[in-house]
Amino acid sequence: MKAENENFFDRVYEVARLIPEGRVTSYGAIAKYLGAARSARMVGWAMNGAGKFDDIPAHRVVNKVGLLTGKHHFDGTNLMQQLLENEGIKVVDNQIVHFEKHFWDPFKELGVGED
DNA sequence: GAAATGACTCTAC
DNA sequence: CGTAGAGCCATTT
Numbered sequence: 001m002k003a004e005n006e007n008f009f010d011r012v013y014e015v016a017r018l019i020p021e022g023r024v025t026s027y028g029a030i031a032k033y034l035g036a037a038r039s040a041r042m043v044g045w046a047m048n049g050a051g052k053f054d055d056i057p058a059h060r061v062v063n064k065v066g067l068l069t070g071k072h073h074f075d076g077t078n079l080m081q082q083l084l085e086n087e088g089i090k091v092v093d094n095q096i097v098h099f100e101k102h103f104w105d106p107f108k109e110l111g112v113g114e115d
Numbered sequence: 116g117a118a119a120t121g122a123c124t125c126t127a128c
Numbered sequence: 129c130g131t132a133g134a135g136c137c138a139t140t141t
Contacts, residue, residue, distance in 0.1 A: 031123085045138070074122095119141080127134095
């Protein structure tokens with residue numbers, strides 16, 4: 001019980017919260033955006049706590065290949081996929097179709113000093 | 116203080 | 129090209 005200092009988590013929550021509908025991103029992308037590219041696992045861990053927030057669309061966060069690796073942690077086994085399909089994203093075999101097409105890059109979308 | 120876990124990612128064979 | 133193993137970071141116990 002010390003998750004009050006969610007400074008790192010808060011970062012993940014904030015970025016995840018910025019993910020627009022119909023878009024998805026990967027743990028590595030968020031982690032990298034936070035400056036901890038090697039903390040992809042941490043991003044997922046943060047998502048674990050994100051389930052307590054209604055503004056944290058954890059279902060929009062998948063692994064680098066667009067695979068719903070964390071669907072198992074959702075309330076329902078298919079909830080994650082259902083949510084994605086609800087936003088217009090096609091999901092097959094727990095994998096997002098045209099993932100790169102729906103991929104939401106924080107660096108590019110948020111413009112982290114790109115050019 | 117040290118060991119264990121984890122919704123990942125990369126490198127090597 | 130496919131599978132296997134190690135690495136990495138932060139949180140938790």
